[in-house]
Amino acid sequence: MxxxxxxxxIEGMSCDHCExxxxxxxxxxxxxxxxxxDLTRAEVTVHGQFDDSAVRAAVDAAGYEAVA
Numbered sequence: 001m002x003x004x005x006x007x008x009x010i011e012g013m014s015c016d017h018c019e020x021x022x023x024x025x026x027x028x029x030x031x032x033x034x035x036x037x038d039l040t041r042a043e044v045t046v047h048g049q050f051d052d053s054a055v056r057a058a059v060d061a062a063g064y065e066a067v068a
Contacts, residue, residue: 004047004048004049005045005046005047006045006046006052006055007043007044007045007046008043008044008045008046008055008056008059008066008067009041009042009043009066009067010022010042010043010044010059010064010065010066010067011042011064011065011066011067012063012064012065013037013039013042013064014039014042015039016039018039018062018064019037019039021062021063021064022037022044022059022062022064023035023037023044024062025058025059025061025062026044026046026055026058026059026062028058029046029050029051029054029055029058030050030051030054031048031049031050031051032046032047032048032050032055033047033048033049034046034047034048035047044059044066
């Protein structure tokens with residue numbers, strides 16, 4: 001499991017739809033307690049006890065790429 005907070009830079013995220021798509025997918029990852037998306041910085045901060053590869057896969061499923 002990953003530490004309680006990780007911030008990822010999200011390649012290609014540029015609008016409200018992007019923000020919603022990423023947030024909804026990451027919230028589905030087991031162990032994720034909170035997701036905070038910063039569209040201006042193109043970042044998502046994830047809180048909880050989760051698997052890093054599962055979060056990256058969720059971002060990929062939303063159509064973007066996560067860079068820690």
